[in-house]
Structure formats: structure tokens, C-alpha cells
Amino acid sequence: MTVALIPEVDLSAVVAEQPDPLVFATVSGAHLYGFPSRDSDVDLRGVHLLPVEGLIGLREPEETRSRMWDRDGVEMDLVTHDLRKFVRLMLRRNGYVLEQLLSPLVAHTSEAHAELVSLAPHVLTHYHAHHYRGFAATQWRLFEKTEELKPLLYTLRALLTGIHLMRSGEVQAHLPTLLGEVAEAPAYGADLIAAKAEAEHGAAEVDLARVREDVEALHGVLDAAHAATALGEAPKALDALHDFVVRVRLEGVLDVRGGRGVQRVQG
Secondary structure (H helix, E strand, C coil), X not given: CCCCCCCCCCHHHHHHCCCCCXXXXXXXHHHHHCCCCCCXXXXXXXXXXXXXXXXXXXXXXCCEEEEEEEECCEEEEEEEEEHHHHHHHHHCCCHHHHHHHHCCEEEEEEHHHHHHHHHHHHHCCCCHHHHHXXXXXXXXXXXXXXXXXXXXXXXXXXXXXXXXXXXXCCCCCCHHHHHHHCCCCCCCHHHHHHHHCCCCCCECCCXXXXXXXXXXXXXXXXXXXXXXXXXXXXXXXHHHHHHHHHHHHHHCCCCEEEEEEEEECCC
């Protein structure tokens, strides 16, 4: 995975500006998926830790914080959830939050982050196939409307992530890696990635009939992988995650490891 197209932005300064401590902050979106454009924004995702009084008082807690702004000429998109909400999303078979948690593009980390990563495999179920099937269908409808390259790549990425997850039990969001891991991946995938690097909203110069057939075929592959997967019915980490959230909240202090910019963490 390359981080070469991530703009030179001091993400540690962004982390330091947050009103509550962060358990982690990672880069998601097109940079994580392996097909950023030169003008892609930076999608920063993470978990903040509200103090106990923020949850038990009379004021509504800021369980989700979202902000978009321009920093040094780069468009930033920051979304963080409070730890409890994030863990609840993990338990709801939400592929997005697992991709964010497991992203190797780490701007900020902590011991609590590492522990949460270790628990992630225990929330995977075969129902995660529905998440990727649904996301692919949404992106495909957008592609049919706009014929832009971006939603086509998102469609392929979602289907291949779902197939790989059902077969291996591993959340892999990086499309260039998936093209090599999933035998049924279309051979032209690398060409589409190269084309998108030049323009965020460029048109997809493809054989529409062939692409439609390939996407339909990948849906069938995902269905077959779903039917054959060894992943279980329900998350196995509910008690461990409950204890984790309570302990981290009561301690209220994170052993933080972070630095300037983005570091690539091997996974």
C-alpha cells in the first residue's frame, strides 16, 4: 500500500485540536482503498473519549463529531465517534468502522487502539456480506447515473472486500491488494485505478456491457462465498468489549503513541 498521494498535512496538529482525547485516528476513504486522485480530500476517522460526566449529565453528549474544512490547501473530512458508540457500531456488522479501525494509515494511536484492534476479529459474522452487497449496489446505481470512474471503483472495491472477507475472515479494503487476492477480480482493475489518479470525478472510459456483466458476476461470487463462509452468526466479543469500554472510560487516560503525519502500520 502506498501513502505517496497523501498530501503533506500535519495530522498530529489536527489530533491535538480535538476537545477530548482520541483513542485513534486513521486515514480512510480513497487513500485507504488504494485509488486516491491527486485532488482527493483526506478522510480522517477515529474515536474520541468523552469524560464520564459527558455521558451522565443533563446535556446531550457529542457522540459523533463531524467537520469538513480546508487546511493548507487540502480538503479535510474528519469524523469521530465516542468510544461507546463506535463499539456499538462494530457490533452491528458495520464494515465501515472495522475498515477505519484496521486501517494501516495511522495518524494517531494508543494502547486502547491496539486492544480494540485485537478484538475486531471476534465481531466478524457472515452478515457482513450484506453490508458490502448493499454498498456495492448503491455505488453501482450512482455509476449508472453519472458514468464516473469513482463509483465504479467503489462498487468493485466493496464486492471484492466482501468476497475476501467471507473467504478469509480478513477485512481487506485496499483494492490493489484485492485485485491480486481475489481470482475473479476483473483484469482491467489496475487500469481503472491509474485513470482515477489523474481526476477525482473523471468519466469511466469502459465497455459498459462488459462492466455490467462483471459486476453481476461478482455479486454471484459474493453470494457463493457468503453461503460457504466459516464466519458465524453472531459477534463473540460482546462481554470483552463491554469490559473494555468500561475500563477505558473509568481510567480516562490513554497511553498515546502518535507522530507527525501518517505512519503506515503493517497489518
